[in-house]
Amino acid sequence: MNHETESMNQGRRDFLGAAAGVSAAAVAPGMFLHTPVANAAARTEPVTDMHRWGLLVDTSKCADGCTACVDACDTENGLNLQSKPLGDDKLKWQNQRSTWIRKVKLQDNLTGNVTNLPLMCQHCEHPPCVDVCPTGASFKRADGIVMVDRHTCIGCRYCMMACPYKARSFIHEQVDQKLTRAPRGKGCVESCTFCVHRLDSGDISTACADACSAEGHQALVFGDLKDPTGPLRQALAKAPSRQIRQDLGLNTGVRYTGL
Amino acid sequence: MKRIVYREWLVQPQRYWGLLAILAALVAVGGLSALYMEHEGHWVTGMTNSVVWGTPHVFAVFLIIAASGALNVASIGTVFDKKAYKPLARLSGLLAVALLIGGLLVLVLDLGRPDRLLVAMTTYNFSSIFAWNIFLYSGFAAIVIGYLWTMAERKGNHLQKPVGTFAFLWRLALTTGTGSIFGFLVGREAYDAAILAPMFVVMSFAYGLAVYMLVLFYTFDADGRPIGPAMLKRLRNLLGLFVAAILYFTLVYHLTKLYGAKHSDIEAFILINGGLYSAMFWVGWILIGGLLPLGIIYHPELNQQRDWITTACALVIVGGFAAMYVIIVGSQAYPQEMFPGHNVIQFGAPGDVGGRIAPYSPSLPEILLGIGGVGIALLITAVGVRVLQFLPESLADRDVDPHASARPAA
């Protein structure tokens, strides 16, 4: 009986190995989209600080009225499965539903110049949300992704008070439909994870950046801030960029050009 | 000096049980509201992703700082050796514990996952002031209970001074900690000010004393115990001092904010064009909670009358709730400044809020939950004074202060 178990697990392992090989081979030619890294497969070792994931937003390419990134994020993380609880006020619900990424439109007070940009969790190096969390549920992963451990979040919302970017949402209602890759439930706080389930499967991409490219805007470049030859660092080197609330010195993982 | 005699509260049974029934009803309704919020989720409240802390937090923070303030009366007796305050000490300790429990319950029952309280008690992040406060609060309750023991048990009497002093220092840390929850939020314009911590300490002095005086007056009236005019004058003047100090700190807080040019917008919001919040600030915080009580307390005739002093205490409490509302809700309603020099035309979906004032209207369950917290604090107090000897038999001047007869009464 044990022997049979062994062989079954062996079979499973073989399958995983083969799949990993396929995906590694498959990913390699896709360099223009996805940076190949040493372990382009489901990881078996914990993440390290060898990488720090980041995003560059070119606001000059971010189109007015386009919500491709927002829609893609909603689909990717099951946020499109949210529905207004019966009896809730329509406008209030818009302010209560989870929003991981939002399109922001700004006008310069002096020049009248209009700028569009997506705003999400900025994945700070020194995240205020992590400092204030009483249980440590709000944490920064070794590779720089700021996340919420929903198993220890008690829903106190102190992180939402602390976040300078209004990036976090509290789940105000019972969640009936959720995706396997993005578990979420009532009473916890959540925010953008840089599509961490993709990264952990060896795919260096986010739904928002992919959607932006698919629309032909190419306003979002996702990648490794620690890889000097990677697409993100190369894009960052080309144009001056800044952080939102740069004065706070949080060293965000999301940078903006043309702001 | 006469020995102080403490007696259980001897109010008539009908009145006592009636009072308990009312308080128990408040607690029950508060509990049901919490269950409802917990079952449905927070969408049934007025709280949103913009105003993340609402009415429950107004009640909870008020009760918690009032708790530490209520202990002040005991501290004045023990730590600063004011003999006249000694008979007041036991009730002070009881109220402190009761108010703290009420406040904490409201805070805990408003969590998104109150069922995970055990997680909060076993997993700590020591860079969080919230985590420290968990220790500060539970430690406060333990220390005050020990303090009460030193007062009640003759064998513990010699420990009264060290334990009392420790409790006093602890309560200062506790209120500073509570103020610091708000004081170090860099992302919010209104909060980013260390002065919030000392301001909370002063507020706690006033609100705690006001609650203490109301409870003292009520319990003493109910079973006909005397309070001497000199004692009344002492408490009244102390309240006046604390209320004046709040006004002073409020002034300094807003002046420092106004001095830094980058905060002028939030100041204009709170002080002038914030609608409800400006009204709450001027009418609630400043007028009802500050100037009116001061007027009563320092009015040569009104301040001789118990009813007017009671009114002044009630006004301080109402003003305290208004102040908490402005500090907690008003400061969140004001948009976070992310893009200086820019006007935010659009921020996500139409109802999503950024760059403009966030709407917030408290819902019934939130308010009932808060009132339930007040109910539980008073319920604990009512049971405490009834079954144990917390109340001195008399606060008549000759019983409290041996030299009172030698001095003209106030």
Next chain:
Amino acid sequence: MATVMMKGVLLASLVATFGMGVVAQAEEVGDYVLPSSKAASLENCVEPTEYMRRNHFELIRHQRDQTVYGGIRGSDHGISGCVSCHVGYDDKGAPVEIDGKGQFCQSCHEYAAVELNCFDCHATVPTGEAWNHEVAAAHAHLPGAAKTGPTSAER
């Protein structure tokens, strides 16, 4: 559909073969594996059955921290694996929520009177799980990527 039915038949014949003794024991410890689930066709779970009965939560909890903090998602011990293998299917071949009445997780937890709250947040049927190597490869729009059809687990 056909395979589901086959599994059912297999299990039925299995029960018939081993007779009452097996059934009695199953009742004693509570055998709640559903005939329509993938698990029914397997000899045992990712670890020996007896071990899983007693210690599955230790494994899940350990894996949970590995996944949340370490980003290790491919392991046998994750909850998505439990769901995809143990979820039952109705007559039409649609998965049934695993925390529903009479389903695998729920019925045993009810028997043992242990609270089951994984599914406050986790998906109760395999949905949108499919961010795995196959999909990642297909996602890269590459020629020659092994684009296998979605398995039942990935629906």
